[in-house]
Amino acid sequence: MNLNPGLALIIAMVAGYLAGSIPFGVIFSRWMTRIDPRDGGSRNIGFTNVLRTAGRAPAALTLMGDLGKGYLAVRFAQYLSIGESGDWLAGIAAVLGHNYPVFLGFKGGKGVATGLGVLYGIQPMVGWIAVILWGGTVLLSRFSSLGALVAFGVSPLLILFLRPAPLNVFFSLILTGLILIRHTANIQRLRSGTEPKIGRA
Secondary structure, three states: OOOOHHHHHHHHHHHHHHHHOOOHHHHHHHHHHOOOHHHOOOOOOOHHHHHHHHOHHHHHHHHHHHHHHHHHHHHHHHHHOOHHHHHHHHHHHHHHHHHOOHHHOOOOOOOHHHHHHHHHHHOHHHHHHHHHHHHHHHHHHOOHHHHHHHHHHHHHHHHHHHOOOHHHHHHHHHHHHHHHHHOHHHHHHHHHOOOOOOOOO
């Protein structure tokens, strides 16, 4: 599209934030079970707590929706042809939207699935490897938070090798930082041995 680059970047970031703000966890849980995931478990709107409070079907749909909004935010930015930095900024805006959604009073999730969608949009191979690392770690440990920490901890190194450019590494570090900030309490519980596993309250 032939838009002013600055305007196109603003549009991509606003669209990314609004897409990220769509609370699929709340929508699918209420639609399928009439349960609000914010009322139980960790009170989070993401995949893990939806699985814990509402069951597998709403959780699967939540996972797909959250992955999709991160991916589509990047793809829309790519459609606007605002450059790779703009693609990253739109994706990061989507993660911020998920973590601090305008539709839920800025109280949202932790950005894991949305962030994985962003990585896939930026570089599919990085996205696939990150998803495998996340899923494999969760299967072996049953700690969803540990899977997120491993996947996003490694992702800047993957970007360095598969999409080598200083700005790409910089933005991947920002994305990882957003995930780590939202997992501060989880990290403390992992260290103290009190982090709940998937399948337990």
